[in-house]
Amino acid sequence: AQTVTQSQPEMSVQEAETVTLSCTYDTSESDYYLFWYKQPPSRQMILVIRQEAYKQQNATENRFSVNFQKAAKSFSLKISDSQLGDAAMYFCAYRSPPNSGNTPLVFGKGTRLSVIA
């Protein structure tokens, strides 16, 4: 079974600075999807960024980018120019390829990010 590990329970960053959240995963599959989700106090999971394993290029979405190292099974999230609204729980998630239909997301335990004004 696939597992996702987030080794940083809590992180903090000064407003306007850059922070990197770590994620590693374990899988024997060669094709899969990786996601970062943000969960604010409202509890709704919000998709931040996604990466297909077959793509070597790292995904970027405005201030959010990933460093995807397939051989190392590492998928870190970099947040640039941090804003107060970025404060939330961040979850790394893995999904097997939908070869025969949809597969569920497997989540890490999360990293709580605080942004200091």
Place this chain on the structure above:
Amino acid sequence: EAGVAQSPRYKIIEKRQSVAFWCNPISGHATLYWYQQILGQGPKLLIQFQNNGVVDDSQLPKDRFSAERLKGVDSTLKIQPAKLEDSAVYLCASTSLWGTNGYTFGSGTRLTVV
């Protein structure tokens, strides 16, 4: 498009009582998931539906938890009888058939068992 709707938002019950949660996914989404998120942890899959059929319920404690999606649209998750360790947020998510654009989550129901 409307998001994934869940109700109630909060629920407090005594142990051994029963409780039910409701989820209405995004229109047209064939796949529906129920996740349990215990405080301080990531969400854990309880059950996956494809239309009105169960795809995976291997992690559902079937002695006390049940779920249904009779018409392949909205879904109900029930706990009977509840235990203290069932205190958690119950998240519902849905996705289209191939789900390559990710999953849409509801705001969850926070259950407290006292």
